[in-house]
Each structure stands twice: as C-alpha cells, then as structure tokens.
Amino acid sequence: MDLANPKTLLRLGRPESFSGLMNLVDENYQRFQRLVPDHPLPFDHAVSRSESDFDLHLTVLERCRYTTTVHLTYWFDAESGERRADPDVTLRLYHDAGVAEVVDSCRSRCDFLRDIDPEVGGWLQRQHARNLMVYKWLGYLLRHGHGFAMAARPRGVVEQRR
Numbered sequence: 001m002d003l004a005n006p007k008t009l010l011r012l013g014r015p016e017s018f019s020g021l022m023n024l025v026d027e028n029y030q031r032f033q034r035l036v037p038d039h040p041l042p043f044d045h046a047v048s049r050s051e052s053d054f055d056l057h058l059t060v061l062e063r064c065r066y067t068t069t070v071h072l073t074y075w076f077d078a079e080s081g082e083r084r085a086d087p088d089v090t091l092r093l094y095h096d097a098g099v100a101e102v103v104d105s106c107r108s109r110c111d112f113l114r115d116i117d118p119e120v121g122g123w124l125q126r127q128h129a130r131n132l133m134v135y136k137w138l139g140y141l142l143r144h145g146h147g148f149a150m151a152a153r154p155r156g157v158v159e160q161r162r
Contacts, residue, residue, distance in 0.1 A: 037147075041063075
C-alpha cells in the first residue's frame, strides 16, 4: 500500500483520530496474517530467511484464548559482543477483533518514537506512530519475501510408491 497515495491515507484515517488508529491496527493484522498464515501459531520461535534481507525472528511470548503476543525482530551482533534486536517490536494479536496492536516497540534505530512529546499528542499519537512504523515494516518484509508459512513443521522424507 502506497502511503503517498491520498486514497491510502483516507483509508488509514487521520493520525489524531481513534478511527485512524483502528484502521491502522486492522491493516497490521491483515499484513501479519500474510506473513504468518498459520493460526494458532504452530511454533514458539521461527526464522524467516530472505535472499534480499536479514533473517527475521518471530517468538511467541504469550498465548491466550483470544490473543497472542509475539516478538518480531532482526538480531545483530553489536561491537560489545552482545546481540541487539533492531527493530524490536512486540505485537499483540487480537484474533476475535482481527487487529494487531504494537505493545512495545522500537529501541535503537527507532528511538525517534521516544521523542514524541506526550503533552502534544498523548497516547493516541504515540500509538499511531508505533503502529504506522510496524505497518510500513510489515509491508517491507512482505515485499522481500519473508513469511512463516509451515514454519517449524516436520518435513519428513516422502516415501516413494512402487
């Protein structure tokens, strides 16, 4: 979806509106389902590999009756020898409502989100900014061929029939 297209912006809604945020989390759920079509998720951790991008790691943090919370990131080796998650996103998927909300997001390179003044836009603006970043990132991941279909499922040798 092209964010420069005025029709896209109208569909996603205004950043300062609750309906705009709800449209965005709905779009995030739809994109996440394209990335991970198997529900309930049949794995606790999986890696998606792409020829044109870094390995994408997905970890299930919590499974509840109507929600699933996942962590989605790339892992990088830092100069200090530690591993660094970047972007570092935790999503809560509300299966009954069909929305994916960013619960925690963006350390390191995405630190610009921390600079949003809570007095200016408050919670709604922060949530919209976080979810818009994830919306764009999920689109990027899909364009680069990432996906977790059939992840962590046994792939045994098929016996030949005689």
